[in-house]
Amino acid sequence: MLIGEFADRTGLSQRTVRHYDEIKVLQASGRSECGYRFYAPADLDRARVIRAMRALSLSTTEIRDDLAILDRVESASSAPTPADRRELAAILADAECREHALRERIGLASDFVEMLRAL
Incomplete structure (x- = not known):
């Protein structure tokens, strides 16, 4: 698919x-x-x-x-090495921390929306 369709399907702008x-x-x-970019279905997953x-x-x-790191682990023909496992664990821990912070912000935003609805 060309960049326009790819952008539409991923929700990203063509510029991004x-x-x-x-x-x-x-x-x-x-x-x-002519230099036009082509994207495959696997590129949608990465996006x-x-x-x-x-x-x-x-x-x-x-x-x-x-x-x-994810590419290296996914392309390896064997199980992740101990170093890869540590890196994956660090990525997971960071993602979980960020998710928790995001959920807190969503809770605050929801409280504010409910306050406004009550007015």
Whole structure:
């Protein structure tokens, strides 16, 4: 699929998709002779992972680093090494901490919305 359809299907803007391609976080699966980016169904999955990471307020550097670890572990032909397991555990612990903070903010926002509805 071309970048427009890919952007629509992922909820990302075309500008964001281009930026992610430039910084090598979400690279196009291929390019046409004219330079148009082509995306495959597997790229949709990666975009969803990146969106989830952004929802937890990870920076692009953190996303790039975490994706590198995830890619390494997923592409390995054997079980994760002890070092990989430690890195995955650190990613999980950070994600859980960020999720908890996000849930607290959602609770505060919900309280505010309920207060407004009561007026």
